[in-house]
Amino acid sequence: MRFFAHGPRGHERVAVQHEGTAYDITSLTGERTAIDRSFLEQDGLARTREAIEAGTLPQIDETSDERVGTPLTPGKILCIGLNYLDHARETHAEIPAEPIVFMKAPDTVVGPDDDVLIPRGSVKTDWEVELGVVIGRTVRWTEDPREALDAVAGFVVAHDVSEREFQIERGGTWDKGKNCETFNPLGPYLVTADEIADPQDLRLRLSVNGTVRQDGTTADQIFGVGEVIAYLSRFMTLYPGDLINTGTPAGVAMGMPDQPYLRAGDVVELEIEGLGRQRQTFRSA
Known part of the structure; x- marks a missing residue:
């Protein structure tokens, strides 16, 4: 469904x-x-x-x-950073020994084709297509990735929009660059887990103004979906409706030599195999 x-x-x-x-x-x-x-x-x-x-x-x-x-009004939004080998390499980051966890506020969520606002003062607004995982039943402390997968209600296309200067260059945690208004378009569908044969075999694509920037596969995740859920459950209780954004493949602006960050009027299109497509126009806040 x-x-x-x-x-x-x-x-x-x-x-x-x-x-x-x-x-x-x-x-x-x-x-x-x-x-x-x-x-x-x-x-x-x-x-x-x-x-x-x-x-x-x-x-x-x-x-x-x-x-x-958006098909989901989420509870917690948990995000995994640097979860694809090629993305970690393009940003010259060390391969993480454990999942890097940060959070986004539920009010960042908008519809899949709604406009996205570039924050005032932003010079480094970036794109990130991600597989979103929706929890379907309460999970407390599991070490078994297969058991963790059984708790998944479904999957969704998530756009983890990021402001890199706010995120990296302004001190503190990543949260300042991740929680700007409209920074998590979600949808169009919440596809139930039984419709997806293998969440580690999904193709992700993103283009900016018609130019393909990201073209990857969830097979390249450092920590797979089941591992991520099990890991998070050791630190917090996961409830039905919680959303996990599981990371992005290579091709973000931050990893490119010319760093073509987003400007007002840019159109971003993204899709994940079997989950649907999004299309957003970026505009100034």
Whole structure:
């Protein structure tokens, strides 16, 4: 199943696509504008599947020009830095012995095709296509990556937009460069885990103004999805609806000799195999 949200910002309706047909599921989600922790804790995925099989959900037209919102209202947003060998090398960083963890605020999340704001004073706004992992059940302290994978509700395309000067050159933690408004476009779909045969075999691509900048595969992750979830569970409890951005492959502006950071008017397009596409126009805040 592929969950998505559509409609004006703040007034989205939740829907699901299954075997080529889209269904309205507001009878199951109520006033929610996206999938969230309570929906997952209340067996929302199973109830949606049962309703589809029972034929009780109204069909909708997914081909309309209506805005697509984020499919998830996340709890925590946990991010893994330098998790691809080629990305670590391009930034001249040491290969991490353990996952590098930072956090993004939930209010950075916007729809997959919404505009992204370049912060005031920014000179180094950068792009990062990432595989997002959505937790489906509570995870406390596991050492088994296979057990950790069983806790995944689904996967989503995430854009971990970053301001490198704020992140690296202004002291302190990375958070200043990761939490600017609109810095985490998410979607278009939350694709349930059963739809993805192997999360370590997904192609990620990103282009800027039509020029391909990133073209990688999750097979090159230093720490795979199961390892990341198990690692995080040793330091904090993971709850349904928590989102994990699992790192980006090589090709970011910071790693290029000419460092073509984003400017107002630039268009970024990104996709992950089986999870859909995003398209954002960057503009000044």
